[in-house]
Amino acid sequence: MGSIAFDAVRTPFGSRDRMLGGAASHFALAASMLHPVRIVGPVGDDFGEAEMAVLRTRNTNVDDVEQVPGGKTFFWAGVYGDDLNTRETLETALNVFEHFEPKLSPESQSADTLFLANIQPSLQLEVRRQCRAARFVAMDSMNLWIDIARDELVQMIGEVDCLMLNDEELRQLTGKPTLLAAAREVLSWGPAGPSMIVGKQGEHGSALITADDYFSIPAFPLERVVDPTGAGDVFAGGFMGLIASQRERGLDGDVLRNAMAYGTALASFNVEQFGTEALQSATPEAVAERVGALWRMGRFERLDVDLIR
Amino acid sequence: MGSIAFDAVRTPFGSRDRMLGGAASHFALAASMLHPVRIVGPVGDDFGEAEMAVLRTRNTNVDDVEQVPGGKTFFWAGVYGDDLNTRETLETALNVFEHFEPKLSPESQSADTLFLANIQPSLQLEVRRQCRAARFVAMDSMNLWIDIARDELVQMIGEVDCLMLNDEELRQLTGKPTLLAAAREVLSWGPAGPSMIVGKQGEHGSALITADDYFSIPAFPLERVVDPTGAGDVFAGGFMGLIASQRERGLDGDVLRNAMAYGTALASFNVEQFGTEALQSATPEAVAERVGALWRMGRFERLDVDLIR
Numbered sequence: 063m064g065s066i067a068f069d070a071v072r073t074p075f076g077s078r079d080r081m082l083g084g085a086a087s088h089f090a091l092a093a094s095m096l097h098p099v100r101i102v103g104p105v106g107d108d109f110g111e112a113e114m115a116v117l118r119t120r121n122t123n124v125d126d127v128e129q130v131p132g133g134k135t136f137f138w139a140g141v142y143g144d145d146l147n148t149r150e151t152l153e154t155a156l157n158v159f160e161h162f163e164p165k166l167s168p169e170s171q172s173a174d175t176l177f178l179a180n181i182q183p184s185l186q187l188e189v190r191r192q193c194r195a196a197r198f199v200a201m202d203s204m205n206l207w208i209d210i211a212r213d214e215l216v217q218m219i220g221e222v223d224c225l226m227l228n229d230e231e232l233r234q235l236t237g238k239p240t241l242l243a244a245a246r247e248v249l250s251w252g253p254a255g256p257s258m259i260v261g262k263q264g265e266h267g268s269a270l271i272t273a274d275d276y277f278s279i280p281a282f283p284l285e286r287v288v289d290p291t292g293a294g295d296v297f298a299g300g301f302m303g304l305i306a307s308q309r310e311r312g313l314d315g316d317v318l319r320n321a322m323a324y325g326t327a328l329a330s331f332n333v334e335q336f337g338t339e340a341l342q343s344a345t346p347e348a349v350a351e352r353v354g355a356l357w358r359m360g361r362f363e364r365l366d367v368d369l370i371r
Numbered sequence: 372m373g374s375i376a377f378d379a380v381r382t383p384f385g386s387r388d389r390m391l392g393g394a395a396s397h398f399a400l401a402a403s404m405l406h407p408v409r410i411v412g413p414v415g416d417d418f419g420e421a422e423m424a425v426l427r428t429r430n431t432n433v434d435d436v437e438q439v440p441g442g443k444t445f446f447w448a449g450v451y452g453d454d455l456n457t458r459e460t461l462e463t464a465l466n467v468f469e470h471f472e473p474k475l476s477p478e479s480q481s482a483d484t485l486f487l488a489n490i491q492p493s494l495q496l497e498v499r500r501q502c503r504a505a506r507f508v509a510m511d512s513m514n515l516w517i518d519i520a521r522d523e524l525v526q527m528i529g530e531v532d533c534l535m536l537n538d539e540e541l542r543q544l545t546g547k548p549t550l551l552a553a554a555r556e557v558l559s560w561g562p563a564g565p566s567m568i569v570g571k572q573g574e575h576g577s578a579l580i581t582a583d584d585y586f587s588i589p590a591f592p593l594e595r596v597v598d599p600t601g602a603g604d605v606f607a608g609g610f611m612g613l614i615a616s617q618r619e620r621g622l623d624g625d626v627l628r629n630a631m632a633y634g635t636a637l638a639s640f641n642v643e644q645f646g647t648e649a650l651q652s653a654t655p656e657a658v659a660e661r662v663g664a665l666w667r668m669g670r671f672e673r674l675d676v677d678l679i680r
Contacts (some may be wrong), residue, residue, distance in 0.1 A: 074548070075445065080642050095678050120679050145548050239383070240574070242592040265549070266575035278668050280578065280587035283551040307676060319671030346678030353673065359587050360669030362628035364662065367616065369655035370404050370429050 063189045064107070064128065064179025064295070066117070069337060070139035073146060075288045081337040082113045084136060085179030085202070088292035091341035092171065092328040093177075093350060094297025095121035097306035102126040102172045102189065105208035106160040119342055126170045133158035146287050147264065148325060159185075164210055164242040166192045175306040177298055178222070180204050183214040190221050198305060198313065200224035202298060208235050226260040229269075234241060247269035258318070260301070262294055270322055275315060279322045279360060280350055282330035289336045296332040296341060300325035320353075327352035372411040372482055372498045373398060373488025373604070374468065375418070375426070375436065379645060381446035382455060384597045390646040391422045393445060394488035394511070397601035400650035401608025401637040402561070403429035404485075404658060406615035409479045411435040411498065413467040425535060435479045441465035455596050456573065465565050468494075475501045484615040486607055489513050492523040498635035499530050507512035507570075507614060507622065509533035511607060531562060535569040535607055538578075548648070569610070571603050579631055584624060588631045591639035591661055598645045605641040605650060609634035629662075636661035
């Protein structure tokens with residue numbers, strides 16, 4: 063569940079005035095490479111069959127994409143700085159999201175794996191409660207909700223297995239100065255709360271922290287990044303898709319580490335083109351190749367070293 | 372070769388008005404855990420036997436630490452922001468470095484492995500040329516020299532095997548927007564220039580880039596960071612010390628990756644206390660334990676995954 067949007071984006075490498083965007087769109091395009099996906103979210107009258115066809119890529123189910131009569135689709139406009147590490151939001155129009163009351167189909171309510179993309183915590187909570195069968199639930203959020211809806215956000219965090227946030231947001235949420243301290247703080251928020259934290263670090267990669275493990279993976283190195291929009295959602299799609307694909311095996315450390323690797327590999331395609339362009343055409347072979355490169359990038363064989371006392 | 376200094380540092384966790392600092396001091400305390408070290412650099416009359424004793428930790432040779440009569444030791448004062456990611460320099464007094472003319476002893480001139488810490492490129496060049504026997508040379512620098520001594524800096528880079536810089540500095544130096552593009556630009560600067568680039572990313576770790584390899588390692592995760600000053604120099608000390616310790620084996624990918632790991636592990640001790648305090652007392656056992664944790668933190672076993680086309 064999350065936003066389905068039109069985005070206007072300007073980066074040093076070009077611009078798009080109106081293209082398919084939104085967290086749920088990006089997520090689904092990635093997750094659908096690993097497991098069947100159902101999208102939940104509202105769109106307006108202005109959302110056409112061409113956009114709906116993109117959402118359906120790799121048979122993603124759109125029965126719970128609610129087209130609101132007379133409504134307008136969520137709109138976001140932003141501009142990136144020269145090094146793509148900073149961005150300014152020029153406009154956010156919630157439009158159909160403002161009064162969205164999710165009523166999930168029985169099929170979506172019975173989902174085993176649930177991702178709640180960044181949106182009002184109250185909406186995330188509503189969807190969480192409709193999906194009683196979900197055995198693994200993850201959520202994203204953003205600084206805005208920490209600022210204006212902190213209590214609801216903390217309540218929501220208490221009902222998921224995995225919290226994914228940018229590492230600055232984790233620090234802001236907890237008031238702790240390091241990623242590790244911030245993650246451990248959230249892990250301590252109670253037995254029903256998250257058992258794992260994913261700290262997203264943009265171009266520096268991401269880290270997965272549990273009570274007894276720490277895994278770090280770099281972003282896939284690229285010479286050229288065209289549009290970072292949606293990279294976090296694509297990462298989440300790869301992460302959740304891999305976990306959903308391994309439900310028979312269960313949720314061990316190898317599954318989680320592979321989930322981080324697939325999320326990372328898929329995100330690297332996303333940022334090479336504008337919007338959803340790259341993920342529409344990514345091939346299994348290309349994804350597997352980048353996962354293999356990431357496998358090699360983070361490992362070393364220990365040498366026998368004599369340290370001097 | 373590099374600065375030996377008195378530092379005044381204020382962080383959210385406390386402050387020190389005057390403590391031993393400087394790139395060469397931090398470097399030597401780390402490298403000496405892996406290989407014998409000789410320090411080259413000037414100090415003033417105000418540099419006492421207590422400080423000299425710290426430099427001599429683990430038998431580091433100080434014959435080329437030149438005590439300038441009537442001179443004052445290099446001084447740096449800085450203050451860190453709340454999350455320790457930003458720092459402001461309050462004062463830099465080059466003092467004895469202003470007119471330093473390095474005259475290395477024959478023993479230092481015959482060094483096999485040479486590190487040129489951040490200082491005026493002209494000084495680095497002078498020392499580089501005195502060390503004709505060096506088979507592996509690395510250097511650090513900073514944004515100041517990119518701004519005011521770019522031509523000398525580029526000339527200097529052309530005479531080393533390894534360039535270590537913060538990744539923002541690599542982008543500033545090359546005008547390239549990503550670390551990978553920036554590193555490849557420097558690698559293309561000519562056959563006598565660097566064959567490897569280390570991009571330092573602070574709390575996010577570091578990356579090693581060669582013509583045909585990319586290795587990334589996270590910073591060792593800590594709940595509490597007290598003073599980041601010197602972390603990059605300690606990293607360099609571990610990196611160079613490991614390489615020096617493996618000269619018989621040569622400079623293969625495993626040696627370089629272990630060098631990154633030892634640099635990372637040693638830097639993590641450095642930031643847990645002020646100045647050089649932690650490295651004076653770090654034990655081989657504790658360092659080996661952190662290298663082992665880093666070994667585990669970056670690796671995953673690939674699962675057999677069926678991707679959907």
